[in-house]
Amino acid sequence: MVAFGFIVAILGLGLLIFVHELGHFVIGKALGLKITEFFLGLPIGRALFSRTRGETTYGIKPVLFGGYVKFPEFMDIYQTEVKTIEPDSPAQTAGLAEDDQILEIDGQKVKSWLDIFNTVKTRAGRTLDIKILRQGLEEVISVDIGSKKDAGWLGAGPDSTGGITIEDLPVTMEGQGFIKKTLVVVAGPAMNILLALMIIVGALLIGFAEPTATIDKVMSESPAEKSGIKAGDRILSIAGKKTPGWQEVTSEISKNVGRTVGVNVERS
Structure with a gap:
C-alpha cells in the first residue's frame, strides 16, 4: 500500500x-x-x-x-561585442567581423545590444556610420541597413551559438x-x-463513496453463516452500536468476544 x-x-x-x-x-x-x-x-x-x-x-x-x-x-546581451554574423547580411557586406565591439552608431553611444537593436530597427534602408573597436583600434565603417520583419536589419548579434540574432529580440523573453x-x-x-x-x-461531480460494512464473502461454518448473514448484506449495527464502516465493525466484535449480540443488517 x-x-x-x-x-x-x-x-x-x-x-x-x-x-x-x-x-x-x-x-x-x-x-x-x-x-x-x-x-x-x-x-x-x-x-x-x-x-x-x-x-x-x-x-x-x-x-x-x-x-x-x-x-x-541571448548570450551576453548587455554588452556590444559581435559574436555572430549572418551570411549575406548588411553587417557582413560592410566588413563587420566577430569580436568587433560596437561603440557608436551615427555618433550615438551604445552600451548594449538592446541599444543597438533599438537604434537599428527604425532605420531600414539608411546608411549608418558605426564606430567599432577592433584589435584595440577604433575605426568607423558604413553599413547599409536592410529590412527584415518590418524593422531595420543589421545581421549581427551577441549569440555565439548562432541560434538567435538581435533581430529576433521582439519574439524572445528578453524583448x-x-x-x-x-x-x-x-x-x-x-x-x-x-x-x-x-x-x-x-x-x-462524481461524488465520494460512503464507507460501508458490506459483506463480500461469508466463511463456511463461521458465526456469521450460522446466524444467517449472507454475502451482500450491509452491517448497520452490532449490539445497538452503529457501524458505518469496517473499522467500527471490528471494534464492536473485539468488545463482545464470547457474547451473543444482535447484528442489524440491510439486505439488498
Missing part, C-alpha cells in the same frame, strides 16, 4: 510539472514568443521521438517525468515588457491551480 501511494505521488508530481510547463508554453505561443522546444519528460538523454513544426521541436524524452519548454536566450513577461511566468502556477480546481470539481 505504501509503495502504491509512493507511485501515485510521483505520477502526480510529474503531472503537475508537465502542466506547469504547458502553461508557459500556451501563453508564450499566444503572445507570439519564439519557443524552440517543448518536450514530455526530463531534459536529459536523446529524444525517443521528436518532430519540428515551425520554429518549435516537439518530442518525448526517455525519462517520462514532467516536461519542459525552452525559450531562446518583452513587464506585463508579457509576468503573464508567461505566472502561467505555470496558474495552470497548476486550474488542474487542482478541475480535480476538485470532478470529485464533487
Whole structure:
C-alpha cells in the first residue's frame, strides 16, 4: 500500500510539472514568443521521438517525468561585442567581423545590444556610420541597413551559438515588457491551480463513496453463516452500536468476544 501511494505521488508530481510547463508554453505561443522546444519528460538523454513544426521541436524524452519548454536566450546581451554574423547580411557586406565591439552608431553611444537593436530597427534602408573597436583600434565603417520583419536589419548579434540574432529580440523573453513577461511566468502556477480546481470539481461531480460494512464473502461454518448473514448484506449495527464502516465493525466484535449480540443488517 505504501509503495502504491509512493507511485501515485510521483505520477502526480510529474503531472503537475508537465502542466506547469504547458502553461508557459500556451501563453508564450499566444503572445507570439519564439519557443524552440517543448518536450514530455526530463531534459536529459536523446529524444525517443521528436518532430519540428515551425520554429518549435516537439518530442518525448526517455525519462517520462514532467516536461519542459525552452525559450531562446541571448548570450551576453548587455554588452556590444559581435559574436555572430549572418551570411549575406548588411553587417557582413560592410566588413563587420566577430569580436568587433560596437561603440557608436551615427555618433550615438551604445552600451548594449538592446541599444543597438533599438537604434537599428527604425532605420531600414539608411546608411549608418558605426564606430567599432577592433584589435584595440577604433575605426568607423558604413553599413547599409536592410529590412527584415518590418524593422531595420543589421545581421549581427551577441549569440555565439548562432541560434538567435538581435533581430529576433521582439519574439524572445528578453524583448518583452513587464506585463508579457509576468503573464508567461505566472502561467505555470496558474495552470497548476486550474488542474487542482478541475480535480476538485470532478470529485464533487462524481461524488465520494460512503464507507460501508458490506459483506463480500461469508466463511463456511463461521458465526456469521450460522446466524444467517449472507454475502451482500450491509452491517448497520452490532449490539445497538452503529457501524458505518469496517473499522467500527471490528471494534464492536473485539468488545463482545464470547457474547451473543444482535447484528442489524440491510439486505439488498
